[in-house]
Amino acid sequence: MEICRRADSVVLALPLTAETQGIVDAEFLKQMRPQAYLINTARGSLVDEAAIADALEAGTIAGYAADVFEFEDWARVERPRSIEARLITSPKTVLSPHLGSAVTYIRRQITESAADSIIKxxxxxxxxxxxxxSYLKGR
Structure with a gap:
């Protein structure tokens, strides 16, 4: 993949589908530059976390940042039950919880929207x- 060979950073912005699950695997990572960073704020199961840990240990990539993890994708029966331990302990990772909406005014808007929907x-x-x-109106 040309983008992997040229980019200093690869930011994942994909939905999780049958086609995108595990799209970042060992083969994908081998194509990246050793000074490149991989950033995943989309869905945890887009990546193979063990392959990322291997790539970090081998120096295949420079670093990994994520706020989404494979174990969070509840639709996957075979999902891991925790974050790859080597990612947690690696000095080449930045991991954070997926908390983009965790501010008071956003949570208030979410609550009000849910209440409005229930009333309607x-x-x-x-x-x-x-x-x-459109589907529901056609029924």
Missing amino acids: VLAGGLPDTVINR
Whole structure:
């Protein structure tokens, strides 16, 4: 993959699908530059965390940052049950919780939106945030 061979940083911004699960594996990492950094703020299961730990230990990549982890993807029955231990102890990683919405005003907006949706459904309507509105109207 050309981007891996040229980039100093690769930032994952993909949904988790059957095609993207494990897209960053040992082969992907071998194509990266040794001074490159991999950043995952999308979905944990886009990466093979053990392969990343191997690449960090081998010096194949310079570092890894993530706020999402494989064990968090509950739809995967075979998901790991914890973060790869070598990522936690590596001096080449920056790991943080996925807390982008963890501020008071955002949490208040989420709560108000949920309450508005409940009120609309109880009144026989549809929430503003329904994603399959056209399908539901056709029924």
